[in-house]
Amino acid sequence: MLDIDYQPAQGSVTLQNAYKVYVPPPPLSHWIHSFWQLDVPFGEHFYRSMPDNCVDWIINVGDIDDNVIVSPFLSSIEFPLSGPVSYFGVRFRVLANQGLIPHPIGEWDAVTPDTRSLELVSPSVFMEVFEGLQRTTSFSERCKYVGTALLREVKSPSVDRRLVSFIRYCLHNTESVIQLSDKQCAEFGVSARQLRRLTQLHLGMSPKSFSSVLRFQKTVKQLTQENQGASSWAAHYYDQSHFIREFKRFSGLTPQEFKRMSVLYNRQNRR
Known part of the structure; x- marks a missing residue:
């Protein structure tokens, strides 16, 4: 498991x-x-x-x-x-x-x-x-x-434990941009080149992209929760402009547009 x-x-x-x-x-x-x-x-x-x-x-x-x-x-x-x-x-x-x-x-x-x-x-x-x-x-x-x-059909997947170590590291380090040097990757038991090969094969993207999406998802969850202040970005991005730029890169929306809209919407009310 x-x-x-x-x-x-x-x-x-x-x-x-x-x-x-x-x-x-x-x-x-x-x-x-x-x-x-x-x-x-x-x-x-x-x-x-x-x-x-x-x-x-x-x-x-x-x-x-x-x-x-x-x-x-x-x-x-x-x-x-x-x-x-x-x-x-x-x-x-x-x-x-x-x-x-x-x-x-x-x-x-x-x-x-x-x-x-x-x-x-x-x-x-x-x-x-x-x-x-x-x-x-x-x-x-x-x-x-x-x-x-x-x-009846699913089986325990055979996954590379080095890749699992990388994913866990990303989940616990969303507060900053992850620098995946050979020294850092050695903690997962791989070189930077090996890690790129593993993530492209099993996650469908580069290590940097994968970790960036996890960080984006952290802010999505915060924005969808009640009583979240305007500074919900502070723990994950350099500053507010960096947060807005990165959020729009992934979502196509500003954070405020995202908070106001429904992800299912009628063509006539398209934002």
Whole structure:
């Protein structure tokens, strides 16, 4: 099992009951961060997804051909959505996707350029999951069906412990820019060059990018919590201008714009 305690955030969905989240109990929680469902009402909408270093398996409940596995990314992605439609998602813990998907992230483009899940997840697993989603309209029941199907298939991933050491270091050092010199990397048991190779293969990005997204996620969580002051950036960035610049680089928004908006919104109200 992977002992990496990381809780990413995406932002708020203001439309009532449109976004539901369920955190599965152990042992499934060792692999799965959460199940989620997005119910898009009638009309043309957008969903703005924020970088979080996680892998998501997203399934259109009403269309067996509309299913993708989204690898980690470095800037916000706007997904156009035409409702009514329901999407069910499986969000994996960092590195835990390897318990279900045999190919590391760095090899996915060679397997399936458009990240369709049927080339990455075995067809039998996909069909069991999709059929479970068809049995009910209840989100909680869907989570039970999908959880049961996945629990029969997931295996303890074989991960490089040096990479796990790097990730834990990043999680505990978000207050500054990490300098990944050979001396620092030696504490993880690798050279800087080896670390770059490991993160590109298993995390889908460079060590610096991975740590920067973790730091961005720290501020996203602070901004979505109540009673957070305007100086919530102070523990993670040099100054306020540095914080705003970096936040906008990842989210496409200023912190104040992010706090005011819903990540699911109608085309007519696009910000």
